[in-house]
Amino acid sequence: MDTLVQYGFTDRIGGLFSFHFPDPGTAQPARVIRADRGRVLVAARHGIVHLDGGTSLVTGDWAAIGPDGGTVIGHLPRFSLLQRKRAYDPLSEAQILGANIDVLGVVIPLDRPLSTNRLERTLVAAWDSGAVPVIILTKADLSTRFDVVVAETIQRARGVEVFTTSAEQRDGLEDLRWRIGAGQTLALLGPSGAGKSSLINALVGDPRQDTGEVRAGDGRGRHTTTARELVPLGDGAVVMDTPGLRGFALWDAENGLSEVFGDVEELFGNCRFRDCVHVREPGCAVQAAITSGDLEERRWLSYRKMERELASLRRRQDVAEQRRLGKESHRTVKDAALAKDYRNRFREGL
Ligand SMILES: Nc1nc2c(ncn2[C@@H]2O[C@H](COP(=O)(O)OP(=O)(O)OP(=O)(O)O)[C@@H](O)[C@H]2O)c(=O)[nH]1
Ligand SMILES: [Mg+2]
Ligand SMILES: [Zn+2]
Structure with missing residues (x-):
């Protein structure tokens, strides 16, 4: 199987490439495995290569490489896009966490209490991304209240599929594995120390991703994974490992809110x-x-909080948009004045 197919290339993606980059020989398809400020690691037909000039690319993108084999000339439209509001950003910009994800695994570790608010918030963002969310409970071997938490999660999940796993004991891996078909991408999203990388290693059957001990005091992780990265499972199914998220500020997620x-x-x-x-x-x-x-009053308050957050985001976006338009009209007025001046001088023969 060629490298590209291992990273999820299918006939459908091939068709999209011919449609968007129709001149034969000008563009070769490649999948972005990792993106780091313009420098991207991609899987192409002939293997894995580093490329520069991919500032607009994010992990999971289908990129087009130019005929020289070394430059990025574009990417396919993204069929799903996971984004959140950048933390501490007064300008309210979105941070794109990944593209072209089919299944979004909301990872919840069973070694700490279940945070329903966090679950709801992540599900809102997940639904909004265009991917189908599933809930993945991890570290089942560490939970003494296993049955209770699983039952509670299923109830809270409201129809979202729930998988229960233990990477340590290799439990529940088959079911999850069968959920990701060839050509599909599963992204794992959850707090640091939840066992995302361990789960990927268990699925691959190889210690591919670094994992880290959780802190003794509060059981939190140490942010071992630092970049979003695609890992192939061998038959065309792909998993995206992500760094643990501290918080998750929503971005334009009205549809997700209505879904949850x-x-x-x-x-x-x-x-x-x-x-x-x-x-x-x-x-x-x-x-x-x-x-x-x-x-539940808690559920109502959780809804209210996210709704307020989205409303305030929208207000700030409106202000930014007004400011942008203001600047533009200012510029147009100035341009018009200059043009008039020029015309007058031209007429006067100067
Ligand atoms: N007992 C048990 N421990 C697990 C299991 N899965 C992961 N762990 C442990 O939990 C710790 C954190 O695992 P990681 O896989 O590094 O967690 P992560 O979600 O990738 O964390 P970040 O990369 O920091 O976001 C490690 O010490 C793992 O050995 C499990 O199923 N059972
Ligand atoms: Mg990790
Ligand atoms: Zn009312």
């Missing part, structure tokens, strides 16, 4: 007033559901 909180948003239609803000209005369906126990 459809039950909550459905309630809004039943409120007596159409402009109900669901605090203490009479006839509020949300408050009624919380009182009757149909809607």
